[in-house]
Amino acid sequence: MMEYLRALPLFEEILTLYPDHKPSKKYLKEIAYDISANDRTLEISIHKYLLKAEREFQRNNLLKAQKYYTKVLGVDTENVEAQKGLENIQNTLKKIKLQKNRQKNADKIISLGREGMKLYNDRNFAFAKEKFDQILDIDPENAWTLKYLGRVETKINKVSSAQINVVFNQAMSYYNNKDYETAAKFFNAVYTAAPSRNDAKTYYEFSIKALNENNPTKKSRRK
Numbered sequence: 001m002m003e004y005l006r007a008l009p010l011f012e013e014i015l016t017l018y019p020d021h022k023p024s025k026k027y028l029k030e031i032a033y034d035i036s037a038n039d040r041t042l043e044i045s046i047h048k049y050l051l052k053a054e055r056e057f058q059r060n061n062l063l064k065a066q067k068y069y070t071k072v073l074g075v076d077t078e079n080v081e082a083q084k085g086l087e088n089i090q091n092t093l094k095k096i097k098l099q100k101n102r103q104k105n106a107d108k109i110i111s112l113g114r115e116g117m118k119l120y121n122d123r124n125f126a127f128a129k130e131k132f133d134q135i136l137d138i139d140p141e142n143a144w145t146l147k148y149l150g151r152v153e154t155k156i157n158k159v160s161s162a163q164i165n166v167v168f169n170q171a172m173s174y175y176n177n178k179d180y181e182t183a184a185k186f187f188n189a190v191y192t193a194a195p196s197r198n199d200a201k202t203y204y205e206f207s208i209k210a211l212n213e214n215n216p217t218k219k220s221r222r223k
Contacts, residue, residue: 046072046079053085062089098141105138113145125152125192126201155192164194175203180211 018024053068066089072082102109116131132149135142171186187204190197 042075046075049075050081050085053082057085057089062092065089098139102139102142109135109138109142116145116148120148120152123192124188125155126188126195127191128152129195161194164190164197167193168197168200171200171203175207178210180207180214183207184211 049068049072053065053072056062056065056068066086069082069085069089072079073086076082112131112135116128116135119125119128119131129149129152132145132152135145136149139145167186168190171183171190174180174183174186184204184207187200187207190200191204194200
């Protein structure tokens with residue numbers, strides 16, 4: 001085939017200078033026929049590989065299907081059907097991996113979900129978000145978690161930065177006056193509204209610790 005491609009422009013150049021040159025016309029005709037025949041052979045091969053790939057995909061033999069689609073692209077790099085086939089294989093492999101990971105970490109997901117819901121019901125939204133985010137690290141498509149994470153983020157986004165500073169100052173006042181229970185609620189409100197406020201999170205934890213030390217029978221709501 002490469003010899004044909006190199007010879008083709010030479011004969012075309014000859015015919016440009018000598019339009020009636022019969023040998024050149026003859027060879028061009030033969031080259032055109034051979035190229036056409038080669039194209040038909042490639043087309044048949046591509047069709048055969050695509051059929052094999054689809055059959056293996058339906059049988060869930062993903063690696064074999066991948067091999068045949070790759071062979072098609074080796075012949076026709078822009079073959080849309082082969083590209084789509086490889087994309088489907090990758091999506092299927094991703095789902096299989098996700099399902100295995102979900103099963104492997106089922107107990108952890110359930111535990112994090114319970115902790116997250118308790119924090120959510122206690123209106124500790126920023127801490128609930130942390131639990132839900134941990135679930136999504138394991139199972140990014142967990143529908144239940146995505147639903148509650150959306151609700152949490154909606155509540156977190158409702159407070160303005162000016163209000164946050166006021167609430168934080170109030171929380172510090174309660175903390176300095178050793179009203180740790182009220183301080184904890186206010187610090188939690190700040191951290192819920194602005195998860196980047198690590199100072200609020202730290203003082204919330206200080207408040208809970210002090211509250212539990214002063215009231216041993218009273219347990220923190222945060223796990």
